[in-house]
Amino acid sequence: MKVMAQIAMVMNLDKCIGCHTCSVTCKQAWTNREGTEYMWFNNVETRPGVGYPRTWEDQEKWQGGWTRTASGKLKPRAGGKLKKLATIFSNPNMPGVEDYYEPWTYEYDKLLSAPRDQRVLPVARAKSQLTGKHMDTISWGPNWDDDLGGSAETLSQDPVAAQVGLKIKTSIESSFMFYLPRICNHCLNPTCVASCPSGAMYKRTEDGIVLVDQDKCRGWRMCVSGCPYKKVYFNHATGKAEKCTLCYPRLEVGQPTVCSETCVGRLRYLGVLLYDADRVGEAAATENPQDLYEAQRDIMLDPFDPEVMEAARASGVPDAWVRAAQQSPVYALIHTYGVALPLHPEYRTLPMVWYVPPLSPLVEEITAAGGDGEDHRILFTAVSQMRIPLEYLAGLLSAGDEALVERVLRRLCAMRSHMRAIRLEQAPDPEIARAVGMRGDQLEEMYRLLAIAKYDDRY
Amino acid sequence: MGLYSFGAALRRASASEDARAMFATGGRDADAFYRQRWSFDKVVRSTHGVNCTGSCSWKVYVKDGIIVWETQETDYPTTGPDLPEYEPRGCPRGAAFSWYEYSPTRVRYPYVRTQLLEAWREAKKIHPDPVEAWQAIQADPQKRASYVSARGRGGMVRASWEEATEIVAAANVATIKEYGPDRIAGFSVIPAMSMVSYGAGARFIELMGGVMLSFYDWYADLPVASPQVFGDQTDVPEAGDWYNADYLIMWGSNVPLTRTPDAHFMTEARYHGQKVVAVSPDFADNTKFADEWVRPHPGTDGAVAFAMGHVILSEFHVGKREEFFLDYMRRYTDSPFLIELERGDEGLVPGKFVTAADVPTATGDQPNPSFRPVVMEANGRVVDPGGTLADRYGEAGAGKWNLTLDGVDPVLSLMDTAEWSSTEVCLPRFDLPAGEGTGASVGAGIIRRGVPVRRVGDKLVTTVYDLVLANYGVKRDGLAGEWPESYEDASQPGTPAWAEEHSGVPAAQTARIGREFARSSIDSGGRSMIIMGAGVNHYFHADTIYRTFLALTTFCATQGKNGGGWAHYVGQEKLRPQTGWAQYAFALDWHRPARQMISTGFWYLLTDQWRYDRVNVEHMISPLAQSSGRREAPVDSLVEASQRGWMPSYPTFDRSNLDLAETAHAQGKSAADYIAGELEAGRLAFACTDPDNPRNFPRVLFNWRTNLLGSSAKGTEFFLRHMLGVDSDVSAEELAPEERPASMTWREEGARGKLDLMVCADFRNTSTTLHSDIVLPAATWYEKHDLSSTDMHPYIHSFNEAVAPPWEARTDFDLFKDLAILVSRMGKKHLGVRRDVVAVPLGHDTPDELTMAHGRVPARSECGWVPGVTMPKLVEVERDYSRIAEKYVTLGPLSAGAGMVTKGVTYTPDEEVAALARANGTLPTATGQRPALDTAIKAADAILALSGTSNGRLAHQGFTEVEKRTGTAMAHHAAGSVDKRITFADTVVQPQGVITSPEWSGSEHGGRRYSAFAINIETMKPFHTLTGRMHYYLDHDWLQRMGESMPIYRPPLDMHHMVGEPAPGQLGRGGEAQAEVAVRYLTPHNKWAIHSQYYDNLHMLTLGRGGQTVWMSIEDAEKIGVRDNDWIEAYNRNGVVAARAIVSHRIPEGTVFMHHAQDRQIATPLTETTGRRGGTHNSLTRILLKPSHMAGGYGQFTYAFNYVGPTGCQRDEVTMIRRRTKEVDFS
Incomplete structure (x- = not known):
C-alpha cells in the first residue's frame, strides 16, 4: 500500500443555479491575459447541450482518455508515445478555434470618439481578438447553448444523449435542463500527463494537483488532445499549454480555490482523500466500465483505519493531512453517504472532481394528472418520473448505470422526506432511511453537510 | 476546517515516483508563474452600486496600484447553527465589474457635445456672465436647435471640469430664474445601492427646489397591491427566511437568475423537505429546482391563484372551518368589517365600509367617525373593534390604536349571527371573450351571487368576508345566486376548471397545490410562502394579480x-x-417639504406619449360602474389625480412658483390663498394640462446612477422624439380631434426637444451618455466611500476606495459639491433669497388620510379649490440661493429641531446631532456652526447616526412613540439594542447586522430572520390602512369604478380589441412580403446583465451571445422561417428592434422574450425598416396608465414617494416579428 493524498472536489449539481460566477471569478483571476482569451479553466455547461469545446465528450472524434486493450492494459485512446511522436506536428484530434470559439471584443472607443453629425447613434461593433476583423454576426461562444438556447440546432449533437441512445424532445412540455460546472479533474490517472512528450506535465506529489511546467512545456499540445475533458488549453501567445491549477497558490495558504469560494450556489466541497497509489493502474483498467465507480471508491482509503494512518505516515503524508482526510467533506459525500459520482468514469482517468446528480421536477403528465404528489413522500421518491431522464445522468456520471444514479437520487429524496417529518414535529418513518440503505442519523448528518453547509464544513 | 488545517502544513519535500504513469516531480520553481499571478498588494472591501437587491460585499484586489480582480467576502455575521450562511454573496455580473475599471468604455474626462460647446464659447465671449450666456443660447432658436438636434449623433469632445460644470450650473440658475425651480429634475434610482451617491445629487437638487423623480413605480417594480392591502410600500422577508418555509411557490420570479446570491436558500431548503413549486410560462432557470412546474399562459396567473383561493376557502374555511385560519382572518384582516350594499342599475352592489358615522348610537361619540369602520358581533351588535384609522390620529386615539380586539368578538360572516337573510349582489368579471361582455368594457360581465345580509339602521349590510366568499364563488347553503357546481364547473369564475380554460393549467394541479399550500401552513404554523416577481408584477393589471396571491397568504x-x-x-x-x-x-x-414626483406621469407628459395613447378607460372599467358616456383618456385621470392633490405634479403650474409665492406676498396673501383664487378664476392652470407649452417644459434633467434611455424608458422612441428632439422610430399616429383628452390643451405640434440640458454622470458609455449634452466622468464603485443595504439580507456594509478615482473621474459626492459651489456663486447674483411655494400631495402616514371620507370623490364644481383638501397642500419655503453649497456640506437645524418623521413616527435626534458635531467637526452657516457633512464618510455617518436601524437609541425612542399610540408593549423590540451604534468604520471591518426599528415591520431581534409584518402580527400593531387590518376590500371610488374592490382575475390587456393592435398569433406579410407573426412581447431580466449594467461588459457579452437577442419558440420561428441566430426585426407602433433570434423549445409558442436593457450601442445594426440604429427592448413598449394607481386622498390611498403611483408596466405589449432579408449594416 502506498498512501498518497489528493485534494478532490465534489460539486452538488442539485444546487447548481447555472450562474457562472465560478467561471468569471476564475477568468478574472487567471485567464484574462493575451493568449488566454478563449480559455475558461472553469466553465459551466447547460445540459442537455454540446458543451465547451463543442461536443468534447465525443471521444470517437477527439480520441481523449484511455482505452483498455484486450489484454487488460491501458493505453491512451489516441495511441501510445510512439504514435504521438509520429503525429507530433499534425495532431488530428485537436479542437480548432471554431470548436472553442473565436474570442471577440468591441470597438468601445468609437462611442465617445465618433465625430459630429453622425446620421445615427454611434455603435461599438464586434471584432475578433485574434484577427482584429469585424464580426458582424457572432456565431459561436463558450456558452452558446446556455439555458437551452438554440436547442433546435444543438440538442441533436449532444454526445451524451447520442451515447445512451436518447432522443431529446424539443417540445416545451418535455423540457428539462441542468448545469454542469467543469474544471480540470486532477485525475489520478491523467491522460494529459501520459501524453506529454516533454515531461512538462506532472501531478504534484503532496496534493495530486496536475500542472504544466511552464518552463518545460514545448507546446506539442498532446495534452490537449489526450485529456478527454478538454481541460488543457494551448496559449497561442506563449506557445505553452495552460490549465486549471486548482488555485494551488491559494490552497497552499489554506484557502479554497477561487471557483469554490466564490460559488454562490454553495455547491462545491474541497477535501483531502487518501488513496492507494499502487492500485491506480489496476483500478483504471477494470474491465466493465460500470464497475469503475466501485473500483475508484475501492482505492480510496479509510482515513480512520489505523492501518491506513500508519501507512500514510510511512509514505510521508503529514499527520495534518490525515486529520484533514478524516474531516474531508469530499470523503463523506463519496464514501459515507455515497451520493457523489465521477464524471465519465469510462474515460478511465479516475477523475477527482465528483458530482452529486440533480433532482428535477416531475414530468408534465404526472403533474397534470393531479392525483400524484399530494403526499410529499410519494413525490420525493418519484425519481423515475423526473424530467431529467435517468439515462442521461447515467451517461454522464455512471457509465450508463441507471440504478446507481437512481440510488443517489433516492437518498436525496429520503433525506428530504425524513427532514420534513422532523420539521413538522412528526416522527420520521425509519423505513424511509432504511429503504435507501441509510440510517436516520446519517440522513440528518448528510442534511447538515448538504443544506446548512457552513464554510468550514465545505472546505 | 479541513483546508485550513493543512494549508500551512504543505510538504516542501521533493516528489517521489509513484507506481505507474503518474509523474510526480514536485515543481515549486516551475509553479512560480501562477504564484506570481495570484500575488497582490492589498484587498479592499467594496460592493456594487448597481440596481440589484444583491448588496453583496466584495474583496477588491489591488496590485501595483491597479485593481486586478474581485472575489466575494465571506464574513457576514452568522445566521446561527441551523441555517445556511449568507456567504458568499455575488454573481457573475458583479464578478466581472473590475473589467470596467480600465476598459475602453470608461468615461475618463468631462465631455460636451461639440455644437453646445461651440455655442457656449461664443456666447461667453459676448456674455462673460455664465447665466447670461446660457440665456442667450436658449433665446436663439437656431443655436438651441444646433445642439438639440445633434443629440445622439456623435461629436462629444473633451472639456475641462471647470467649463463643463459651469455650463451645468448656469443652466440651473437660468432655469430657476426664468421658470422656477420645479423645471429642474433629477433622475437617480434605488438609493439603497449607494446611499450617499444618491443622496449627494438629490440633496443638491432639493436644496435648489428641484424635483426628484421616483423609480420604484416607474420600473413597475412597485407592487401597487401592497399599499392597497397593507398600507405599506413593500416589506418582505430576507432571503434567509425562505429557508424557514415548508412550502414555497416561486411565482413569476426566476430566483437563480434575478436573486442569484440568495437562490441557495431555496435550493437548500428543499433538503429539509420544503416543497417547491415554480410557476412560469417558460422553462425558466428556477424551474429546475421545483418539485412541480405550473405553466400558465403569460399573464393569466391571477386566474390560477384565484382558483387556488376558491379551493382553500371551500375546503378549509367553509368546509373544515379551520380555526387557525379563521382566527387570523378575524384579527388581522378586514374580513369582519361591514359593507353597505347599494342599489345600482343592475341590482344590489357592494358599496362602502359602514363606519361609526353611519351608526352613531352603536359606537358613541368618538372622533373621526367617518374613518371608523365597524364590525358586528354574534348578537347583532355593531361595534368599533378599535385600531382603525380613526384611532391613529388625534388625542382621543392615543393608546387605542391596536389589534387586541379588547372585549370585542366580531363575526366573520353574518351567517354566524342569529338573524340574517340572503340577498343577491352583482359582482364584476372581466374574463369573457371580447364582444360577449357588458357595455363598453372589454370582456366584462356581471355575476350574481348571494350573501347573508342584515339591516343596520336603514342600511343593508354584509361583511367583507361574506363578499369575498361570494366573489370567489364559494357556495354556502341558503344563499341565492349562481354558483359553480363543483371544481370541474368551468362556467363560473373561480373554479379550477375555469382557471384551466384561461391559463391552461390543469384543474387538478391548481386544486392540489392550493390544498397543499393550506395544509402545509396548518402543519407548520403558517410557514407557506410565495415568492413573487416581475414575471407577474410587470403587467398592467399586476395589482389584481398580486391581490389574488396576497389573498392566498x-x-x-x-x-x-x-x-x-x-x-x-x-x-x-x-x-x-x-x-x-x-x-x-x-x-x-x-x-421641508421636498419635491418628489411620480416618474411615470412625469415621462408620460414630457415625452408626449399622451398624444398617441388611444386607450379608453371606459374599456376597462367595471360593468357596474356608471359610464361617463365619452372617451376617457388615461391622461384625464392623471390630471385629475394631480389637481386633487392625490399625486404630486411637477412642474406644477404654468407660472413660476417663485413668481406665484412672491406675487401673493406682494398682495399680502398667503401663497395658498392666492393660488386657490387664481385657479378658481381660471387665471392659473396646472402645467400637466398643457405639456407642450414651453412655459411648462422641464428644462434640465440630471441623470446619475442610472441609464434612462438604455434601460427604463418605456416608449424610448417617444423620449427621443419629444424629450430630446431627435429622430425616432415611432410610427404611431397622434390622436384625431375626436379622440383628444378633455382635460388637455392640444397644440397642433407636439413639442420636440423639450429639454434645454440633458446631463449625465457615469463611468461607462450608455445610450444615455451618448444622448446627453454633457457627460461627467464618475468614480466607480471601487473608488468611493458609500453605504449599501437590501431587504435580501439584514446587513449594512460599505463601499471603499480601493484606488483613487483615475483620470479626471470624481465621486458623485464631490461632483455635486462642486456644482453646489458654482450654483451658490451664480445664485448670489441672479437669484438671492427667494420665496418658493411647493405643492404637496395629501400624504400617507399623516392626518391627510382623514380627508375624503369613504373615498367618495366630490365633483370639482361642488368642492372648489381648497388647498390640502380638494387640491394639493401649498407650502411656502424660503430659499437662499447663495447658500446652497453651505447647506450641502452641513447638517441643518430641522432634524433635531422639528424631528424626523418616518411612517408616522417622530424621532428626535438631539443627542445624535450634538455627537455628530463633535465627531465630524462643524462648519459655519448662516444659522451658526453646524455639523460638517463635507466628506462622503461624514455623510454616511450622519445617515447611520440618525436612523433607528443603525442607532439603537433612536429605535427604542421610536418604539416608545409607537407604544403611546397603540397602548401595547413595543419597546422590547429594541430593548437589547439601546446602546448599539453602527458607524461607517464598523461597516468597513465587517457587514453590520441592523437593529430592529419601527422604520420597518419585522424583527431581527435575537438573530431572528426578518419577516415582514411580524411586529404587526405579534404585538398587535395595526397596519397603516383604513381598518388597521390587511384589506381584501377597497372602497375608494376609483377602485370601485375599476371593478377592483376585491381580488379578481383580469387578463392581460386586450390591445387588439381596445385599440386595434394585432392579435397575438396573427400572421402577416411585411414590407418585402416576408412572413410575420404577432407575438406577446415580454422583457424579463437578463442573465448577463443587471438592467443595462454589465450588458456591455465583455465577459458577460462573451457568456451570452454578444449582442441583442430575442428568445422565441421553435414553433414561432418556423412560422416566419427563422433559424437560431438569424437576424430578425420586431416592430410595432412604438418602434423597431434589430436583434438575433435565440430559438429554443423552452419558450412557449406565441410569446417572445427580449431580455431587458440590452443597450443598443453594442453591436446593434441599423434596422431594415427605418435605417436607424436598431432599438432597445423599450423601443417596443410605451407607457400605459392605470387610473386606479392614482387614486388618493383617503386612508392608505395617500401619497408617499415610491409608495404609490402609476406603474411603468410593459408586459401587455404585442409585436410583429419577421426575418431580416438584407445583410446587417452598422453605419
Whole structure:
C-alpha cells in the first residue's frame, strides 16, 4: 500500500443555479491575459447541450482518455508515445478555434470618439481578438447553448444523449435542463500527463494537483488532445499549454480555490482523500466500465483505519493531512453517504472532481394528472418520473448505470422526506432511511453537510 | 476546517515516483508563474452600486496600484447553527465589474457635445456672465436647435471640469430664474445601492427646489397591491427566511437568475423537505429546482391563484372551518368589517365600509367617525373593534390604536349571527371573450351571487368576508345566486376548471397545490410562502394579480410568520437606515417639504406619449360602474389625480412658483390663498394640462446612477422624439380631434426637444451618455466611500476606495459639491433669497388620510379649490440661493429641531446631532456652526447616526412613540439594542447586522430572520390602512369604478380589441412580403446583465451571445422561417428592434422574450425598416396608465414617494416579428 493524498472536489449539481460566477471569478483571476482569451479553466455547461469545446465528450472524434486493450492494459485512446511522436506536428484530434470559439471584443472607443453629425447613434461593433476583423454576426461562444438556447440546432449533437441512445424532445412540455460546472479533474490517472512528450506535465506529489511546467512545456499540445475533458488549453501567445491549477497558490495558504469560494450556489466541497497509489493502474483498467465507480471508491482509503494512518505516515503524508482526510467533506459525500459520482468514469482517468446528480421536477403528465404528489413522500421518491431522464445522468456520471444514479437520487429524496417529518414535529418513518440503505442519523448528518453547509464544513 | 488545517502544513519535500504513469516531480520553481499571478498588494472591501437587491460585499484586489480582480467576502455575521450562511454573496455580473475599471468604455474626462460647446464659447465671449450666456443660447432658436438636434449623433469632445460644470450650473440658475425651480429634475434610482451617491445629487437638487423623480413605480417594480392591502410600500422577508418555509411557490420570479446570491436558500431548503413549486410560462432557470412546474399562459396567473383561493376557502374555511385560519382572518384582516350594499342599475352592489358615522348610537361619540369602520358581533351588535384609522390620529386615539380586539368578538360572516337573510349582489368579471361582455368594457360581465345580509339602521349590510366568499364563488347553503357546481364547473369564475380554460393549467394541479399550500401552513404554523416577481408584477393589471396571491397568504394565516407570507422581489431594495438617509438625501434638515414626483406621469407628459395613447378607460372599467358616456383618456385621470392633490405634479403650474409665492406676498396673501383664487378664476392652470407649452417644459434633467434611455424608458422612441428632439422610430399616429383628452390643451405640434440640458454622470458609455449634452466622468464603485443595504439580507456594509478615482473621474459626492459651489456663486447674483411655494400631495402616514371620507370623490364644481383638501397642500419655503453649497456640506437645524418623521413616527435626534458635531467637526452657516457633512464618510455617518436601524437609541425612542399610540408593549423590540451604534468604520471591518426599528415591520431581534409584518402580527400593531387590518376590500371610488374592490382575475390587456393592435398569433406579410407573426412581447431580466449594467461588459457579452437577442419558440420561428441566430426585426407602433433570434423549445409558442436593457450601442445594426440604429427592448413598449394607481386622498390611498403611483408596466405589449432579408449594416 502506498498512501498518497489528493485534494478532490465534489460539486452538488442539485444546487447548481447555472450562474457562472465560478467561471468569471476564475477568468478574472487567471485567464484574462493575451493568449488566454478563449480559455475558461472553469466553465459551466447547460445540459442537455454540446458543451465547451463543442461536443468534447465525443471521444470517437477527439480520441481523449484511455482505452483498455484486450489484454487488460491501458493505453491512451489516441495511441501510445510512439504514435504521438509520429503525429507530433499534425495532431488530428485537436479542437480548432471554431470548436472553442473565436474570442471577440468591441470597438468601445468609437462611442465617445465618433465625430459630429453622425446620421445615427454611434455603435461599438464586434471584432475578433485574434484577427482584429469585424464580426458582424457572432456565431459561436463558450456558452452558446446556455439555458437551452438554440436547442433546435444543438440538442441533436449532444454526445451524451447520442451515447445512451436518447432522443431529446424539443417540445416545451418535455423540457428539462441542468448545469454542469467543469474544471480540470486532477485525475489520478491523467491522460494529459501520459501524453506529454516533454515531461512538462506532472501531478504534484503532496496534493495530486496536475500542472504544466511552464518552463518545460514545448507546446506539442498532446495534452490537449489526450485529456478527454478538454481541460488543457494551448496559449497561442506563449506557445505553452495552460490549465486549471486548482488555485494551488491559494490552497497552499489554506484557502479554497477561487471557483469554490466564490460559488454562490454553495455547491462545491474541497477535501483531502487518501488513496492507494499502487492500485491506480489496476483500478483504471477494470474491465466493465460500470464497475469503475466501485473500483475508484475501492482505492480510496479509510482515513480512520489505523492501518491506513500508519501507512500514510510511512509514505510521508503529514499527520495534518490525515486529520484533514478524516474531516474531508469530499470523503463523506463519496464514501459515507455515497451520493457523489465521477464524471465519465469510462474515460478511465479516475477523475477527482465528483458530482452529486440533480433532482428535477416531475414530468408534465404526472403533474397534470393531479392525483400524484399530494403526499410529499410519494413525490420525493418519484425519481423515475423526473424530467431529467435517468439515462442521461447515467451517461454522464455512471457509465450508463441507471440504478446507481437512481440510488443517489433516492437518498436525496429520503433525506428530504425524513427532514420534513422532523420539521413538522412528526416522527420520521425509519423505513424511509432504511429503504435507501441509510440510517436516520446519517440522513440528518448528510442534511447538515448538504443544506446548512457552513464554510468550514465545505472546505 | 479541513483546508485550513493543512494549508500551512504543505510538504516542501521533493516528489517521489509513484507506481505507474503518474509523474510526480514536485515543481515549486516551475509553479512560480501562477504564484506570481495570484500575488497582490492589498484587498479592499467594496460592493456594487448597481440596481440589484444583491448588496453583496466584495474583496477588491489591488496590485501595483491597479485593481486586478474581485472575489466575494465571506464574513457576514452568522445566521446561527441551523441555517445556511449568507456567504458568499455575488454573481457573475458583479464578478466581472473590475473589467470596467480600465476598459475602453470608461468615461475618463468631462465631455460636451461639440455644437453646445461651440455655442457656449461664443456666447461667453459676448456674455462673460455664465447665466447670461446660457440665456442667450436658449433665446436663439437656431443655436438651441444646433445642439438639440445633434443629440445622439456623435461629436462629444473633451472639456475641462471647470467649463463643463459651469455650463451645468448656469443652466440651473437660468432655469430657476426664468421658470422656477420645479423645471429642474433629477433622475437617480434605488438609493439603497449607494446611499450617499444618491443622496449627494438629490440633496443638491432639493436644496435648489428641484424635483426628484421616483423609480420604484416607474420600473413597475412597485407592487401597487401592497399599499392597497397593507398600507405599506413593500416589506418582505430576507432571503434567509425562505429557508424557514415548508412550502414555497416561486411565482413569476426566476430566483437563480434575478436573486442569484440568495437562490441557495431555496435550493437548500428543499433538503429539509420544503416543497417547491415554480410557476412560469417558460422553462425558466428556477424551474429546475421545483418539485412541480405550473405553466400558465403569460399573464393569466391571477386566474390560477384565484382558483387556488376558491379551493382553500371551500375546503378549509367553509368546509373544515379551520380555526387557525379563521382566527387570523378575524384579527388581522378586514374580513369582519361591514359593507353597505347599494342599489345600482343592475341590482344590489357592494358599496362602502359602514363606519361609526353611519351608526352613531352603536359606537358613541368618538372622533373621526367617518374613518371608523365597524364590525358586528354574534348578537347583532355593531361595534368599533378599535385600531382603525380613526384611532391613529388625534388625542382621543392615543393608546387605542391596536389589534387586541379588547372585549370585542366580531363575526366573520353574518351567517354566524342569529338573524340574517340572503340577498343577491352583482359582482364584476372581466374574463369573457371580447364582444360577449357588458357595455363598453372589454370582456366584462356581471355575476350574481348571494350573501347573508342584515339591516343596520336603514342600511343593508354584509361583511367583507361574506363578499369575498361570494366573489370567489364559494357556495354556502341558503344563499341565492349562481354558483359553480363543483371544481370541474368551468362556467363560473373561480373554479379550477375555469382557471384551466384561461391559463391552461390543469384543474387538478391548481386544486392540489392550493390544498397543499393550506395544509402545509396548518402543519407548520403558517410557514407557506410565495415568492413573487416581475414575471407577474410587470403587467398592467399586476395589482389584481398580486391581490389574488396576497389573498392566498392571508387565507392561510401565513403573513407575518417566519417562513410564510408574500416575498415580493422586484426592485424592492430596502434602504435600512431610512430616517437619517431621508434627512440627508432630501435636505429635510434644511427645507421641508421636498419635491418628489411620480416618474411615470412625469415621462408620460414630457415625452408626449399622451398624444398617441388611444386607450379608453371606459374599456376597462367595471360593468357596474356608471359610464361617463365619452372617451376617457388615461391622461384625464392623471390630471385629475394631480389637481386633487392625490399625486404630486411637477412642474406644477404654468407660472413660476417663485413668481406665484412672491406675487401673493406682494398682495399680502398667503401663497395658498392666492393660488386657490387664481385657479378658481381660471387665471392659473396646472402645467400637466398643457405639456407642450414651453412655459411648462422641464428644462434640465440630471441623470446619475442610472441609464434612462438604455434601460427604463418605456416608449424610448417617444423620449427621443419629444424629450430630446431627435429622430425616432415611432410610427404611431397622434390622436384625431375626436379622440383628444378633455382635460388637455392640444397644440397642433407636439413639442420636440423639450429639454434645454440633458446631463449625465457615469463611468461607462450608455445610450444615455451618448444622448446627453454633457457627460461627467464618475468614480466607480471601487473608488468611493458609500453605504449599501437590501431587504435580501439584514446587513449594512460599505463601499471603499480601493484606488483613487483615475483620470479626471470624481465621486458623485464631490461632483455635486462642486456644482453646489458654482450654483451658490451664480445664485448670489441672479437669484438671492427667494420665496418658493411647493405643492404637496395629501400624504400617507399623516392626518391627510382623514380627508375624503369613504373615498367618495366630490365633483370639482361642488368642492372648489381648497388647498390640502380638494387640491394639493401649498407650502411656502424660503430659499437662499447663495447658500446652497453651505447647506450641502452641513447638517441643518430641522432634524433635531422639528424631528424626523418616518411612517408616522417622530424621532428626535438631539443627542445624535450634538455627537455628530463633535465627531465630524462643524462648519459655519448662516444659522451658526453646524455639523460638517463635507466628506462622503461624514455623510454616511450622519445617515447611520440618525436612523433607528443603525442607532439603537433612536429605535427604542421610536418604539416608545409607537407604544403611546397603540397602548401595547413595543419597546422590547429594541430593548437589547439601546446602546448599539453602527458607524461607517464598523461597516468597513465587517457587514453590520441592523437593529430592529419601527422604520420597518419585522424583527431581527435575537438573530431572528426578518419577516415582514411580524411586529404587526405579534404585538398587535395595526397596519397603516383604513381598518388597521390587511384589506381584501377597497372602497375608494376609483377602485370601485375599476371593478377592483376585491381580488379578481383580469387578463392581460386586450390591445387588439381596445385599440386595434394585432392579435397575438396573427400572421402577416411585411414590407418585402416576408412572413410575420404577432407575438406577446415580454422583457424579463437578463442573465448577463443587471438592467443595462454589465450588458456591455465583455465577459458577460462573451457568456451570452454578444449582442441583442430575442428568445422565441421553435414553433414561432418556423412560422416566419427563422433559424437560431438569424437576424430578425420586431416592430410595432412604438418602434423597431434589430436583434438575433435565440430559438429554443423552452419558450412557449406565441410569446417572445427580449431580455431587458440590452443597450443598443453594442453591436446593434441599423434596422431594415427605418435605417436607424436598431432599438432597445423599450423601443417596443410605451407607457400605459392605470387610473386606479392614482387614486388618493383617503386612508392608505395617500401619497408617499415610491409608495404609490402609476406603474411603468410593459408586459401587455404585442409585436410583429419577421426575418431580416438584407445583410446587417452598422453605419
